Amino acid sequence: MPAVLADVEELVTCESPSGDLAAVAASADVVARVGGRRLGAAPDRVVVAGRTHLRWRFGDGPTRVLLLGHHDTVWPLGSLATHPFTTAGGVLRGPGCFDMKAGLVLALHALAALPDRSGVALLVTGDEEIGSPSSRELVQAEAAGCAAALVLEASAPGGALKLERKGVSRYEVRVRGLAAHAGLEPERGVNAAVELAHQVLAVSGLGDPGRGTTVTPTLASAGASANTVPAAGAFAVDARARDTAEQQRVDAAMRGLRPVLDGAGLEVVGGPDRPPMPASASAALFERAREVAASLGLPPLAGVAVGGGSDGNFTAGVGTPTLDGLGAVGGGAHADDEHVLIEHLAPRAALVSALVADLLARPAP
Structure with missing residues (x-):
């Protein structure tokens, strides 16, 4: 946990409002540094319209499992002065911690725990909060043909996964x-x-x-x-x-x-x-995730439909089975009380890691 919390702090304290290309580029450098430290490999940098996206691919074959997240936030520069990074009473706070920098750290640590990452890719975009104008085609291309797309966006209330998006x-x-x-x-x-x-x-x-x-x-x-x-x-x-x-x-x-x-x-x-992400896009993956959670001794997983959109809409739109909301448990996205519940970070990372391993060992139809 000390390493996880240190990595979250490193990402959160580099502000990255979507509209500031220089801030997004600086944030990409931080994500690349933390990711390189955990994964032992530097990412590809994909710059589209001046905006930096990061991609790790493992193995020589096609990607079978795509992990997806973003490092831009809705918080303007200077937000750390009024919403500093803190950890107290089991709660982590800071601009963008819940949506979704803690989720990125979970993805990195989940992949770092895998003995074999062949067939896995991690894509971290820099413009999701403004509708993914420069990364949409990149997301769709990475997802096309994959057996599963796992989106590390923040969870729904209570840690529920997001099975359907409008x-x-x-x-x-x-x-x-x-x-x-x-x-x-x-x-x-x-x-x-x-x-x-x-x-x-x-x-x-x-x-x-x-x-x-x-x-x-x-x-x-x-x-x-x-x-x-x-x-x-x-x-x-x-x-x-x-x-x-x-x-x-x-x-x-x-x-x-x-x-x-x-x-x-x-x-x-x-x-x-x-496009809508229908419940049918997540049904089979959700059952797999519930089985994996049970095998780890974790509480039963819940799933809900939500109104908010994510890049999971795009992966589902190209026909890739998609499971969303696998990131941090907490609340207050885009709001003054944005926070992450620390006790759920390790179980969540374990769930994501075990689910990726299960998907690699037992490919979905």
Whole structure:
């Protein structure tokens, strides 16, 4: 455990907000250093659009088991000043510790415990928190043809694994109006803020709670000054769906939006970002994981469906059996109370290591 905690501290204390390429590159150096120390091998560095991703491959044959994680976080530079790395009372804290730097350390130690890693690959990306724009094709290519993809993202509450993830779509609705003086002649304008309000209400009605579909208007803005009829506005939309049919229904509805006010214009950009990860993608792997956990004397594993997306959506999308949420147990992802429960780190690493060994010894169909 001292080595595990030291490695987590080394990763957490190198801040790596997704939007800062220099910070992500520095973090990649730290992950490569820690990984090289544990695995006895340097990773390949894959730089796409200035962003650094790391890949370890073991053995000369094809990859059969892919371990997957990311080293970027949502926390801006300077967060360590207000959220320092600490370990107290059995709880580890620090920006990005739960999502998901402790998970990366678990992956490294799990692989280090294997006497034979032939057929295993570990991919650590640097842009998952912003939708994996530069690593998506890399993730899909690494996963294609594998017997299993094990995602070391943080666990669900109570340590549950993530068996199903919703597909994610992101949009921006852009509204065009016509500026006019708000006091002298507002009637000559076309109010983009009012048009935006109409569209927000229309979009918010596209969800289907019965099918688990959420369509949520989020960040919004309109206008340039307080005494001018707004000439432009825009708002972002986050849409989540359990199946491809619902994702496509929402996409068609978004593209079918039309202006309400005379003279207003409307543009919808964006679309599906991550495909759904259905329960069928994880069912067989989850049973294997439960068997392995029982053989280790660990408590029975639980599994849940979640709304958040991960790179596991991409691995499932190319047909690779995928099991997600194998990382740290804790809570507070992206929040002030982000934390990891230290007592679960060693059992989790043992589970991942034994599961990889089992998959190598008994390949899945």
